[in-house]
Amino acid sequence: MKELKVAYRIACGAQDIEARARALAVEQSIEMPPGAVGDERVRAEVLGAVDAIQPIEGGDFRVTLGLSVPSTGLEGGQLLNMLFGNSSLQPDVILEDFDLPTADAARFGGPAEGLVGLRRRLGVAAGALTCSALKPLGSSSRALADLAARLAAGGIDVIKDDHGLADQAFAPFAERVRAVQGALRREGLNAHYAPTLSGGPISIAAQRRILQDEGVEMALVAPMICGLGTLHELARSRSGLALIAHPAMGGAARIAPPALLGKLFRLCGADATIFPNHGGRFSYAPETCASLAAAARNPWHGLNACLPVPAGGMHPGRVAEMLDFYGGDVMLLIGGALLESPLGVERAARDFVEAVRGGGR
Secondary structure, three states, X not given: OOOEEEEEEEOOOOXXXXXXXXXXXXXXXXXXXXXHOOOHHHHHHOOOEEEEEEEOHHHOEEEEEEEOHHHHOOOHHHHHHHHHOHHHHOOOEEEEXXXXXXXXXXXXXXXXXXHHXXXXXXXXXXXXXXXXXXXXXXXXXXXXXXXXXXXXXXXXXXXXXXXXXXXXXXXXXXXHXXXXXXXXXXXXXXXXXXXXXXXXXHHHHHHHHHHHHHOOOEEEEOHHHHOHHHHHHHHHOOOOOEEEEOOOOOOOOOEXXXXXXXXXXXXXXXXXXXXXXXXXXXXXXXXXXXXXXXXXXXXXXXXOOOEEEEEXXXXXXXXXXXXXXXXXXXXXXXXXXXXXXOOOHHHHHHHHHHHHHOOOX
């Protein structure tokens, strides 16, 4: 029995959908003509099965496949490959959702800290959390450290690198981490800093050692850039590093945002997941945002809840609306709007935090 259940949306005529579904099952499993497979075990246990075909709005079809859990190797990158590897190259297919047995979800692991663990680390037992970003790209390490100190003085809970900050010459990773963490420590500020991990496995291993040496307890990871397997390995290492997933490149593979940024990132260990809030710089609908937040934090196979982090051109004037929409188990991320405030960064940050703590009032 193939217990990894995967739902796809296929744009196809009714006369061709059965053949198209069977072809998809082959492509996402053995990737060769089934008749050429002489091993009966492979045919029975590994070859994908078409579980259901349903017509949906717009003349498309929802096809549900049954795939082999062991084929994933219980590893994040290979799971993504089995869900949508070759078929992501076919423009008529969208990956809409997936599920797997509870025992297998537990073996993947999910968030080591999750919503509850992040609350414990940040000392915020209830209510929404706050986050801001170090910008702009091109700033020196000293300038970014000064900005972090002003945001932290305003009471921001988490200060993350802009996802474009990596190991560039104008603010090298080691120098930047030491400068920012040193500024927070020197001023006795409570904010947690989340630097961006970037590059390949050798670079990321070196960056992790720097974070450990500096006492940094959080990091930002873009799984669709550095690899879902990288996120998964970082989470499974149980290093004590809380992981915030960034959605960069998450819209390039035709995967439904709740399935990717909510469920898949959560399954592979993201403690918090950033995503574009509706009404910002991106085009997510309110329904997509609500489904994504639910996929991240609702009960699912006993995994820790992943903290939703709506972002993307948000403004303090929307705090009350966002809290009404997402409730208290959320972290609101506002970056540029605080940096451009005529009140100054520290005052703008303080007003933002007070609005969040006061439920937007």
